[in-house]
Amino acid sequence: MKVAVVGATGLVGREMLRVLAEENFPVTELFPVASARSVGNQVEFAGKSWTVISMDDAISRKPDVALFSAGGSVSQEHAPRFAEVGTVVIDNSSAWRMDPAVPLVVPEVNMDAIQGHKIIANPNCSTIQLVMALAPLHTRFRIRRLVISTYQSVTGTGKDALQQMMDERAGIEGKKVYPDVIDMNVLPHCDVFLDNDYTREEMKMVHETRKILSSPDMAITATAVRVPVMGGHSEAVNIEFEEEFDLDEVRKLLNAMPGVTIQDDPANLSYPTPRNAHGHNDVFVGRLRRDHSQPRTLNMFIVSDNLRKGAATNAVQIAQHLVAARMIPA
Numbered sequence: 001m002k003v004a005v006v007g008a009t010g011l012v013g014r015e016m017l018r019v020l021a022e023e024n025f026p027v028t029e030l031f032p033v034a035s036a037r038s039v040g041n042q043v044e045f046a047g048k049s050w051t052v053i054s055m056d057d058a059i060s061r062k063p064d065v066a067l068f069s070a071g072g073s074v075s076q077e078h079a080p081r082f083a084e085v086g087t088v089v090i091d092n093s094s095a096w097r098m099d100p101a102v103p104l105v106v107p108e109v110n111m112d113a114i115q116g117h118k119i120i121a122n123p124n125c126s127t128i129q130l131v132m133a134l135a136p137l138h139t140r141f142r143i144r145r146l147v148i149s150t151y152q153s154v155t156g157t158g159k160d161a162l163q164q165m166m167d168e169r170a171g172i173e174g175k176k177v178y179p180d181v182i183d184m185n186v187l188p189h190c191d192v193f194l195d196n197d198y199t200r201e202e203m204k205m206v207h208e209t210r211k212i213l214s215s216p217d218m219a220i221t222a223t224a225v226r227v228p229v230m231g232g233h234s235e236a237v238n239i240e241f242e243e244e245f246d247l248d249e250v251r252k253l254l255n256a257m258p259g260v261t262i263q264d265d266p267a268n269l270s271y272p273t274p275r276n277a278h279g280h281n282d283v284f285v286g287r288l289r290r291d292h293s294q295p296r297t298l299n300m301f302i303v304s305d306n307l308r309k310g311a312a313t314n315a316v317q318i319a320q321h322l323v324a325a326r327m328i329p330a
């Protein structure tokens with residue numbers, strides 16, 4: 001299969017190459033694409049070096065599938081060009097997520113939505129891990145309201161952000177991605193501020209969760225916070241259900257959800273952390289407890305490697321489903 005990875009030199013793109021190799025995805029030809037700065041450079045895939053090519057070059061080779069992670073404007077401009085030559089595009093940016101004609105997919109939750117589409121959107125990293133834990137509970141107890149507080153890794157902002165943190169740690173003056181120091185600090189600010197005083201990251205969680213769970217009226221409020229962490233995103237989530245729930249049943253439902261691992265043994269100090277989630281494909285859930293301040297309400301802590309299930313793993317899983325559904329040739 002001819003596979004293009006657009007943004008192949010970035011944090012998500014490199015993780016995609018690792019996940020494609022780990023999953024033995026049937027790649028016969030790989031077309032790594034990046035900006036003009038990187039054309040001619042090499043990336044590693046499956047024990048070989050591959051030369052980075054330009055967007056036009058990749059389109060002219062008509063790949064079967066293109067995994068995009070090069071930012072919204074790049075996807076907006078170039079994803080339709082790939083679709084025109086018959087390529088199925090799986091896009092990691094926010095460019096197409098809220099387009100009503102484009103499915104927004106987490107395979108364990110709403111895989112059926114992919115049928116017949118040439119552009120498929122991967123949700124925001126914070127949203128993917130959230131809906132993985134929420135979907136089975138929503139089906140059973142119906143969620144009325146969510147209050148989300150995130151603790152997001154610098155890897156969620158890309159390679160330059162990671163470099164800023166490492167430079168600050170080493171005492172080097174370098175390029176600034178964040179408006180303030182990130183190392184040894186916490187910034188209640190992910191993505192840009194909107195007119196309603198929420199950030200775009202916060203509103204992505206609201207709109208994308210509603211779309212994936214087909215619940216346009218679900219009450220959701222979020223505060224997204226950047227923390228000097230590398231391994232993954234964490235989320236403290238307060239969930240008010242329509243119906244009364246039983247904690248044992250909550251555990252059973254989460255246990256039965258593919259891709260979710262419960263790590264919840266306070267007596268033995270066992271709970272999810274981004275350090276432990278790093279490099280894993282699963283979403284880890286812990287600190288499960290009733291909110292003692294109001295009825296039908298649950299608290300939980302959700303952690304996942306944002307570059308894995310939050311981006312690369314989810315995209316590769318969609319590609320695997322496309323192969324299984326014969327939407328791209330095996």
Ligand SMILES: NC(=O)c1ccc[n+]([C@@H]2O[C@H](COP(=O)([O-])OP(=O)(O)OC[C@H]3O[C@@H](n4cnc5c(N)ncnc54)[C@H](OP(=O)(O)O)[C@@H]3O)[C@@H](O)[C@H]2O)c1
Pocket residue numbers: 006007008009010011012013033034035036037038039055068069070071072074092093094123124125155156157158159160306307310311
């Ligand atoms: N990081 C995450 O956790 C995460 C999760 C979900 C979704 N995403 C989304 O994935 C995308 C990439 O994120 P990232 O963290 O991997 O960023 P990154 O580390 O900054 O990498 C950006 C990639 O895009 C390439 N690129 C930039 N401009 C381009 C252009 N005009 N044409 C072709 N390629 C271009 C870069 O190439 P050069 O190396 O040549 O500059 C690089 O390969 C973003 O849309 C982001 O919102 C990220």
